[in-house]
Amino acid sequence: MNILKIGLSVALSLSAIAPAWSADNYPSRSVRLIVPFPAGSTTDTMARFLSEQVGSELGQPLVVENKAGAQGSIAAAEVSRARPDGYTLLVGTNSTQSANVHLFKKLPYDPVKDFTAITQFTMNPLVLVVRPDLPVKDLGEFLEYAKAHPGTLNYGVGNTGSLAAVQMMKGMTGIEAMDIQYSGTPQAITDLIAGRLDFMITDISVTRPYIETGKLRALAVTPLKPTEALPDVPTFDTSGLKGYEFVAWGGLFAPAGTDPAIVAKINKAFTKALNSPEAAAFLGKQGLEPAPRTPEDFTGYVAAQTIMWGKLLADAGQPKK
Template identity: 45%
Template sequence: MTAVTVSMAAEVYPSKPIRLVVPFAAGSGTDAVARLTARALGDSLHQPVLVDNRPGANGSIAAEVVAKAPPDGYTLFMTTNTTHSANPSLMKHLRYDPVKDFTPVSRMGNLPFMLVVSPSLPVKSLREFIDYAKVHPGMSYGSGNSTGIVAGATLSRMAGLNMLHVPYKSTPPAMTDVIGGQIQVMFVDFAAGIANVKAGKLHALGVTTAQRSELLPELPPLASMPELKGFDITSWNGVFAPAGTPAPIIDRLNRELVTVAGNKQYAAQFHGFGFEPFGSTPAELGKFVTAELQKWAQLVRDAGIQAE
């Protein structure tokens, strides 16, 4: 594109619907965040923003779709630390680069995770769970994303547990199997799990963050257990565009997304499904991703996970 073409494109942007690609299935936490964001962004841009769920391969299917899309502002990516922090350490053959193939737009906030167990499990606290798991080796834990994978492996290593990892394509089917007792435990984001916890279908034991969450203050951090001291794994959400998307379009999108994240009208809805919203500049998100790639590489190494 010439400078004149870029300027003209930015002036009329957007002139058609925008696609917001999500790397997880409907019913996941990121999907819930994406749908509210899409509705709010569509209102402010006066164009429909359509959520396109592309689950599978730990989010890499969706990441490839966006990386290969035209850099015109009409394909965006609402994603998490799974595709942009953890996958390079979890997957040997990644067909996208989380830095080179994307243009950062804005962080959208954090998605805290909690440890939940099947109601059939006779435990009501972190202490009881750890003690029970030690004398019942081979319990199964499910995962639908990188946070679940790394948190489960980290818990097993730090607490000296022998648990079997059962990977799922996305969070909802894993959660269904915990509720049904097919597997016993998983780490689930607040957004996906909070309704089932409140309904008594899942028992929540603790949060993965170093401090208690204001959203579920009754849950202790896993780090409060002596054997889990230092446990701190936080999932984040952000919006990206394909590399090469014109700066004027990125700037426009950033302004709108930061407004959405900071809007009190939407805050109650975000909080209602367990999301802590806040925005950033594109540069801040880019710098954050670089740091998170190093952080998650260390988390994966410390958890003893081998890339597959």
């Protein structure tokens, strides 16, 4: 076979592959949504709800896969190495995209260079919960108890949101407590209910059922305004810790180099789902606030969040591992 025939053969092969990468027929098969936290976590619950809504819109199933561990780094690294064809996406969070770069000396992925931002999903308020037999009924009593028992309290960390929220509280109040690391929030909640942990600041969606049944006691929520999911729980700010405000977030990312037309098609489908009454009702019950953005807006938001997380963790004295 001469060079001309070889070149023609390669060209034909590439032309046969090209349609699978184009936006015209995307998606022509199922799409993987890689979730960096365990089943039952807030990120997982949100991804599974949206996958059903968006799968119907795109005409292909969106399959959720959980790849938990290392504060989301395992999942993020896998997606960063995936083919940029729109069929492997990361349900990223403030952990994977903004905090980990300040928490780890070496990451197996680059949060900026390895990804294309598609859209934000939600803003995620958190709640301070304690084991029910801890002798405190509100934030003021909790802080007094912690100061009277320095270094004896412990708390669970299932993601960087939990870590940073507690570090912020410790930095503002001077209380001492020991962190216990978990691969995900549900496992930490199990130990908190069992009395092996004293408190957590974590996602409302995974704690609300236990708050309602009395297995956990909610003391304060992290935004400046009360949340719809826990309307009777005061904020940190109104409970005496003036200026305390913290909100986590989640969104969708594709490997770097993904066709902008494919990114735009995915963004449109998720934006439609997030703006639906069904999403408002479902996410509201989880304590989440829909917050879809354009790819450009989300890129800028993540960049600003990364700077904020660097300052937050530095002020909290959090060393890199």
